Amino acid sequence: MSHPHPELGAPPKLPRNGLRVVALGGLGEVGRNMAVLEHRGKLLVIDCGVLFPEEHQPGVDVILPDFTFIRDRLQDIVGIVLTHGHEDHIGAVPYLLRERGDIPVYGSRLTLGLLTAKLKEHRIKPVTNQVKEGDRRSVGPFDCEFIAVNHSIPDGLAVAVRTAAGLVLHTGDFKMDQFPLDDRLTDLRAFARLGDEGVDLFMVDSTNAEVPGFTTAERDLTPAIQTVFRTAPGRVVVSSFASHVHRIQQVIDAAYEHKRKVAFVGRSMVRNMGIASELGYLKVPRGLVVDAKELDNLPANKVTLVCTGSQGEPMAALSRMANRDHQIRIGEGDTVLLASSLIPGNENAVSRVINGLTRWGAKVVHQGNAKVHVSGHASAGELVYCYNLIKPRNVMPVHGEWRHLRANADLAISTGMDPARVPVVDDGVVVDLVDGKATVTGKVRAGYVYVSGGTVGDVTEELLRDRVTLSQQGTVTVVAIVDTQTGSLAEPPDFVARGLGTDEAMFEGAIPAIEKVLSGAAKDGIGDPAELEQRIGKAVSQWAARKHRRNPLVIPVVIEA
Template sequence: MSHPHPELSAPPELPKGGLRVIPLGGLGEVGRNMTVFEYDGRLLIVDCGVLFPEDHQPGVDLILPDFAAIRDRLQDIEALVLTHGHEDHIGATPYLLRERQDIPLVGSELTLALLDSKLREHRLRQTVHHKVAEGDRLILGPYELEFIAVNHSIPDALAVAIRTGTSLVLHTGDFKMDQLPLDGRITDLRAFARLGEEGVDLFLTDSTNAETPGFTPTEKSITPVIDQVFRESSQRIIVACFASHVHRVQQVLDAAVANNRKVAYVGRSMVRNMGIARDLGYLTVPPGTLVEAKQLAELPPERQVLVSTGSQGEPMSALSRIAQRSHHFVHLEEGDTVLLASSLIPGNENAVYRVINGLARWGARVVHKGNAHVHVSGHASAGELLYCYNIVKPRNVMPVHGEIRHLLANGDLARATGVENVVIAEDGVVVDLVDGVASIAGKVECGYVFVDGSSIGGITEADLKDRRILGEEGFVSVIVVVDSVSGKVTAGPEIHARGIAEDDKTFDAIKQPIIDALDAALAEGNTDSYQLQQLVRRVVGRWVSNSLRRRPMIIPVVVEA
């Protein structure tokens, strides 16, 4: 098994007839999925998604793939293929289109509809669209693409087979093998087997659930639990789920109709996405079921169902505001039921439990994955992955979509079925497929690109470190005026602190040592303001560390009179 090496150099020129694969996101993390293929001088991109920030990335709104490796080759891009409509696969597309607006977009009907809505928000004009469905074939430059139906937690997901003059690649996108999907659209294993017979040179497979044994339960398996929640609830029901989970919302609508309840959507993305899904026929809304949220409030509680965003504890989401009793028209009452019908994304645990506690405090019954079978994954578990390896029989495997432990577990599954060459790569690691053999060829620049308000890429890891220090350790400013002629401190030090001490008088004890240190430095002829500021920083830092056991951000200002 090949492993990426942190000291890899830039890749050499691609041999003639070779296919290059460059993951720019999604390998070593769950999100930010983006893979670039290069053949015969032309580029093809599969997916362009975002990663959502964690607690240690304060102030960051989104994290994008790093486009640096392809920025000087934007005109070589044949198309961007989108496997499905989740944010971690389409969310960064507007930012790529800002760099070259006419990149052709390829995707299924629902995927492109969700993306179009996003592009309008970014005020980007519509680019060339190729709307495709399972079974379709499309030729773009040197690439022949074939699209295969796969089942996932959003309708209309596709795997893509990529044929070049020398190789056949199969990229699953995100998928599972639900044999009883709500929409009847199963993963097309016959197509996988047919491609296997043709000879798959490189198989890129979803790794998210590679550590989970067996098979992912069917979506229908949670229907009885949802029905039971509806039957047992005598007051209002609030359901929180992802704004893209059309199948989950369908289950809620069906349960509401069966229990003579009306439904309203809460949250801008929920209203938008479910409207698109309904208009395109992916969501069936029985007549008279859906009402505006303010109309719903006029009904008795036992006839109300709210479908809300905020299942991950997002602080500005509808559910978080309901838990804080700050929502402008939804007021939680004792006896209401809240159903969190979603997974718990790693890193969001504290935020979710904070919301659950807030809801419970007001007397709500909270039903969630921890106490009921109210969610099933959208990703293939180990048994499904083994099944795919056995029917595809690929020559080479490159696990994608997952943290490093997921990639390694997926690689072990492939080897267990007899695959001899498994390449474990991470973001930026270049893999070349030459003469039927995939191997690591080098590495390209590939970091995190942070979106912070209107700033894209202007925030660095150093900035985030400063923010963490400010948030965790506090801030101290020190202003001193010196006279380089007399060699003395003439005013100050004036010290202000935030988030570290009750009042600024705490720092009175350090004022004289600052004066003494500066007088000594000035007496030795040191008048450089930067060096004097560093001296102040060292004196204050040492004292704060010893006296207060803290390491705040220290901003010294030395002014020459």
């Protein structure tokens, strides 16, 4: 069942009648979803998303899948299939299309609308193929059938991929809401039909596998949202994902009922809601939405603001409001509604935003104190229902952290699945479907690729560790004038400390340690300044840890006497 596989090497050549599945993201993490299917020399990519950085990754904008596995085979890619329009499923597409711009992209109308707007910012004109539920497309040796699923964004699709090696059903992100706001149900009849045909590999969303029962219906949130609008004495500020069209529709309906004008704040929110409205996925009464500048002329109890920042992102509108770094000033009488679930790892950032908003006098309504959000993912009861309905021959849990993947695997096994046919694997682990059985056969590179500013891949793990050390432990620069022939100091070294909160004179105690390593280097015949800097840096670091229990970033500079 479980396959950490540290011993795995490169996978063998794939048999002609086999299908290879390699997840380059989305396994062991919530985000960066990307699966590559290989059959008869061709590659099909399902989703290509980003992961958002955590606090221990300062200066990183987003994290991409590692394309190394497919980089030498870009011409073999016959298509990119997108299950829905969330960033963790489409956000890395621009970076893949930078490497080969004519890869055909398949997706629903809203998904392609959101993607095309994103690609325009990257100055990429994609080759798009719009599909809808019930459609079938031949994409190289892959026969793709698209199936309606509901999620927290409209137009979600599962994809059934038929090959000579067998049938793969990939759910994408999905749930089984029986009362969806857009009346678009997950097509369980199609799932059952595919089950009768024979699903050889079922790739299943694991995000909510630990949650018992069934996910709450979106419509059940309406009373809590209505309460906010009915009781708020001043402005209502709603923060949500910029792609959460269903939630924004509920907010718009409530604002219209309570005679409030609505303004969208934040570039991505304005862009995405404009696309959703233009394509007919967001129903906006005429005259309801106005420019944010017009709100100054309205009474506070007639104003609704919809913005980004529900995850505490530093540069998002809500975080800037909390920090008093935004033109919109939060104050007494304002009610802030956080209408999104909390992504694991963002707890501290969100808590800081809530505290900041509360400090300025706002009432903050969030998932912890009101029923204002439901998940977009199937809970355990829904997953078990699907296993019993489809009866797949093999199951590969996807989309989730390790605890989610394991919980999903346990659910599959509880319905009678053979544990040997339920591989739980990391990013980069190769699963081959041959003669109806899925087995682990190797591993490929699938590390993090960091985007920082305008650069892709220049930020390394070592650089991130240095950034974290700088932020937590400070830095000390050691300038030493050295006679490289004798290994002696020409004069006492200078120490320049930052972020340590101590007297720089404290480092004078490190001078004997520096003299010792210089003497040792001279005896070894080492006079290269770069090598001496490395030794000095290590000596000062060890001395600071031993004497002061501090681990500053040490920057040694050697000047030859």
